[in-house]
Amino acid sequence: METPNDNNAVVPIIDGRNPDWQIEQAIRLYRQAQAHIHLLNVQAALPKHVSRFFHSAQLSAFHQENGMRLLEPVARRLDEAGVPCELHVMVGPKAETILHFAREFDCGRIVMEESAESWMSALGLGSISSQLQHLMKVRHFGVPLGGA
DSSP states (O other), X not given: OOOOEEEEEEEXXXXXXXXXXXXXXXXXXXXXXXXXXXXXXXXXXXXXXXXXXXXXXXXXXXXXXXXXXXXXXXXXXXXXXXXXXXXXXXXXXXXXXXXXXXXXXXXXXXXXXXXXXXXXHHTTOSOHHHHHHHHHHHTTOOOXXXXX
């Protein structure tokens, strides 16, 4: 297995979380190593009993619109700091989708704050960061979780 590219970083933007720390880390990564920054929002799939009433194009547009609503303010702040970035919206389980994205886009860093260890995080049931840590150990994906 090839080593992921440290100059590619995925910055998952999660609804309801303050992205200030992640923005600071993305700016630092860009300034230190001209890192290619990918902003990612992962939308949860709608339940089947709801989604069956909509066409796939409508569902896709719904998820894209909601994801971009979260990504655009972060992208503006990075742009103001002179940091270019790409915006991505995906649908699926958050931790698994972030890890899949990091592999697909050859990202050597996932910019999320590490969460404190607990018995729930040891089982992969805690926060998204603890779920990511668990998945990375289980799937032997050696990408640092954290900042610059």
